[in-house]
Amino acid sequence: xxxxxxxxxxxxxxxxxxxxxxxxxxxxxxxxxxxxxxxxxxxxxxxxxxxxxxxxxxxxxxxxxxxxxxxxxxxxxxxxxxxxxxxxxxxxxxxxxxxxxxxxxxxxxxxxxxxxxxxxxxxxxxxxxxxxxxxxxxxxxxxxxxxxxxxxxxxxxxxxxxxxxxxxxxxxxxxxxxxxxxxxxxxxxxxxxxxxxxxxxxxxxxxxxxxxxxxxxxxxxxxxxxxxxxxxxxxxxxxxxxxxxxxxxxxxxxxxxxxxxxxxxxxxxxxxxxxxxxxxxxxxxxxxxxxxxxxxxxxxxxxxxxxxxxxxxxxxxxxxxxxxxxx
Numbered sequence: 001x002x003x004x005x006x007x008x009x010x011x012x013x014x015x016x017x018x019x020x021x022x023x024x025x026x027x028x029x030x031x032x033x034x035x036x037x038x039x040x041x042x043x044x045x046x047x048x049x050x051x052x053x054x055x056x057x058x059x060x061x062x063x064x065x066x067x068x069x070x071x072x073x074x075x076x077x078x079x080x081x082x083x084x085x086x087x088x089x090x091x092x093x094x095x096x097x098x099x100x101x102x103x104x105x106x107x108x109x110x111x112x113x114x115x116x117x118x119x120x121x122x123x124x125x126x127x128x129x130x131x132x133x134x135x136x137x138x139x140x141x142x143x144x145x146x147x148x149x150x151x152x153x154x155x156x157x158x159x160x161x162x163x164x165x166x167x168x169x170x171x172x173x174x175x176x177x178x179x180x181x182x183x184x185x186x187x188x189x190x191x192x193x194x195x196x197x198x199x200x201x202x203x204x205x206x207x208x209x210x211x212x213x214x215x216x217x218x219x220x221x222x223x224x225x226x227x228x229x230x231x232x233x234x235x236x237x238x239x240x241x242x243x244x245x246x247x248x249x250x251x252x253x254x255x256x257x258x259x260x261x262x263x264x265x266x267x268x269x270x271x272x273x274x275x276x277x278x279x280x281x282x283x284x285x286x287x288x289x290x291x292x293x294x295x296x297x298x299x300x301x302x303x304x305x306x307x308x309x310x311x312x313x314x315x316x317x318x319x320x321x322x323x324x325x326x327x
Contacts, residue, residue: 001043001225006209007063007177008039012072014058018282031281032058034233035072037308042176045203045210047224047241049217049256053278054230056213057101060179063211064096065089076177094124097170101182103162107154113140113165114150120172139168143198160191164198171202180212184219196223218260221245229253232289233281239314249311249321251296288319296320 013035018028033055040046048056061067063074065081074081076092084092100106107116117136121127127135137147143164154162163183170178180199184192200223202208214220220227227244229237229252237250248254258272274293279285285292291301300319308317 001041004042005039006042006044006077007211008073008075009059009063010037010073010075011035012037012059012062012074013070014055014062014067015070028282031233031284033062033069034284036230036233036235038228038235038238040177040209040211042209043203043207044225045212045223047220047227048211048213048230049215049220049227050230051215051278053232053281055233055281056230057181059230060098060181060211060213063177064098064179065092066098090124094120094173095175096177096179097173097175098179098181099163099166099170099183102186103159103166104154104186106166107162109154112151112153113157116154116165117150117169117172120169124173126173135172139172142171142202143168158191159187160194163187163195167195167198167202171206174206175208177209177211180210182213182215185215192219199223216259217245217256229256232279232284234289234317235308235315236290236318237314237316239316243314247322249314249316250290250318251294251322252290254322288317 012033014033016030016032017026018030019025020027036059038046048059050056058067062069065074069082076096081092114133114136117139118132121132121135136150140147140149145161145164154165157165183199184195187195196219199210203210210223212220212223217227221241224241227239227241228235229250231252237244237248237253244253245257248257255272255274258270272295276293279289279292285302287300287302287304288294288306291297294301298320304319306317306319308315311321
């Protein structure tokens, strides 16, 4: 990891219109991502965690400009991604790739694996003919597969092998940034660790930068240098991975940590059970968005939205963060 900032997100928002009636009139907005900011240094892994519907996957799509933001900026190497022209955008896509969640749906079933991995090389005019074949074989070897797999089709592989193919496709164009959108959530637990270890090895070998998106801290804590926690479109905590795991400041982060099972018989974790359902992003609560389910809620929490502020080198959006003295 270097001190150079590769990606910077500033006050990013994404609102999806809600339409109703026979004329499709806009009746509201889904605030999927609502004013979040963060930065990722070159060679770093930033983990983004939160339950379903919090906006983490939408953030990944916004970073890659696969969908357009409602407001805010995404700066890649200092350039505003939203202002890139067609040629510049194509160059950006070479340097910023994605590994999708579902290895079954993300690969074209009618294409052989060699063609799937070789397609980015052809589109960006990086290799053709024998050179492309050689590069595909190198990429297959890089992710733990063999040259004999190039002629096979996705349905002939297991879930873990398909995800390896997806990773090889993402790495074909030598990207700087890879968005990993829950890349292990659809895999068996025994395979998850293999894919995580592979991603770590590839990062060290190729100097990659990751935005790693996941549901649970049990997965994300093993790969992330820093971790950002999202709830209902907002970033509620951002800190170094070790500090966040050892001393969470936000009540929601504490809840996520309490859900991690301890792999030792006889040892139990004090599980925090939240009451009620996740509010709708079309009609988020006033004040702190977590206050309707927060076990530590105070009167001010329902009235004023907490500032996302720095405390001892980390950031938290809470009126009463649980700060350890001397940290």
